[in-house]
Structures are given as C-alpha cells and as structure tokens.
Amino acid sequence: MASSFPIINMANLNGDKRAATMDIIHDACENWGFFELVNHGISHDLMDKVERLTKGHYKKFMEQKFNELVKSKVLETEITDMDWESTFYLRHLPESNISEIPDLDDNYRKTMKDFVERLEKLAENLLDLLCENLGLEKGYLKKAFYGSKGLTFGTKVSNYPPCPHPELIKGLRAHTDAGGLILLFQDDQVSGLQLLKDDQWIDVPPMQHSIVINLGDQLEVITNGKYKSVMHRVIAQTDGNRMSIASFYNPGSDAVIYPAAELIEEKNQVYPKFIFEDYMNLYKTVKFQAKEPRFEAMKVVENGIGPVPIATA
Ligand SMILES: O=C(O)CCC(=O)C(=O)O
C-alpha cells in the first residue's frame, strides 16, 4: 500500500472512493502510525486565524523569554536533556482552563475554543472510522477512553525558534505519544517533524490547511498491537520559526485500558490492562525512551508484583 506518507482526502469518504480511502486509513494505522488529512471540514479561515494569533502571541509574550532562556546555554556538545521549543498548554476536557491562562486576549481564547471544538468532533469521527476498520462497534473507542469523568482533551501550543546548532539539540527528542489520538496543525512553511519507519526518519510534509494525525500508545494497547504508536521527533531548523499546535484526545485519568476482546486472537493478549493515570505517571519519567518497557512494566503491575522501576540510564 502507501509507500509515501499517507494523505487522506476526507471528501472521498462520501462517495464511491470510500472503501479505498478506508483502506488507506487502515494501512496508515498499521504501518505508519501517522497520516495527514485534507478536506477535514475545519474551515481554512479559522485555521488561518489560529495561526496568525498563535504567531502573534509568540512574538508578543514568548519570544523574549525563550531568547533569555537559551542565552545562558552553551551549544558546544550535544544536549540530550532539553528541547529547543517554546510551549504552553491548554486543557479543554473534562474542564476548560482557557480562561485562566495568562497573556491570551479574548479573541485568541475564543478562536482556540472554536478550533478545538472542531478538533474534538474530528477526533470522534476519526475514532469511529478506526472502529469500522477494526471491526469494533461504533463508539467503542470513545467509550474505552471515557473513564468516570469523561476523557481528557488538551492542546500543546509550540514554537520551534531558529536554532544555530540543530546538530547539537533537537526541537523535540524522539518519543511516542502516551495517549489516544493526536491532531496536529503544523506550520506550512517550516518543516521539522519526522517519524521513524523501518529504521529511517521520514519527514512529515508540511501542507497548508492539513491536519496531521498520529496514534498514541493507548490505541496500540486497545487494538492489541494491530495499530501502532510510532516514534517521532522534531528537528530544529537554522531558519524560520516553526509553529505546531498538537491536540491530545486521551483517556480520562481513571479509564481502564485493555485490549478489545474482539482483537485478541486465540487468547493471544500481548498487552496489559491498567489505569491510564498509572501509565501517565510512568510515562512522565521515561517519555524519551522506547515504549515496550512501559508496556512490560504495566504487565508487572497488572500481575500484582510491581510497580517496578524502569532503568533510566
Ligand atoms: O511539534 C510537533 O510537530 C510534534 C509535537 C509532538 O510530537 C508532541 O508534542 O508530542
């Protein structure tokens, strides 16, 4: 199937190309962990506004802070405990904290609220497409994420400023995402995001008004490994400031995550059952390491022997 980065034209889900488009999504989830959406239904005007306000906000409130922070860093040898990025976080679900975040004007707050409402709908729609491809009943994945207070949805707003020595520091070190489904609005001019496929780093191509989707560790667990979360990283650039707005559609903190019974063949359950919050607590300490030891550690917890620490050196 797709030998170059998978691009999904969502308009094709409504006509005679539906089956072929669903196949591309399935292949992307199995073999790439990533795909890029066009004609996703979110208005280009809204995306342009989000981009303009985010870039303006960076210039006004973030750029100077970042420059002061990096002034004291000597870039002579490789730096592996820091990323060349400037970020802030917004939470939307279970409760929004947008009104409490400083330095956002009313227009920016409202625009981000509008944008993430559309992203939430898009995420729900996509999860149901995944259910269809997996043979799970509609709504299965949303329900699996739900927990007692509902799922969590948040946005990391990042800028990756120009870097004098991209060979010595990453924009963001390689990792898989811990959660469910990630929706990324990335800069259409300045590139940098790469994913690992067959031991090679492949660029995720910037494309105007597209939304990049990737799968987090929880979807790998729930699908019993049919779908995979994939390592990705951001390479810092010498020129240009890269904007990225990553929204994380994740399980609720007390959601119990485990492989769907329909996807366990011949009792071949290879993934553990755990509470999402326990996974996140582990993830925070080992984010920039391989995911497999995390799954193994959760199995030990499941079997009542743990928790066991993962070697971090
Ligand atoms: O900025 C990007 O393109 C990717 C961000 C990312 O991978 C993350 O925040 O987990």
Ligand SMILES: [Fe+2]
């Ligand atoms: Fe990520």
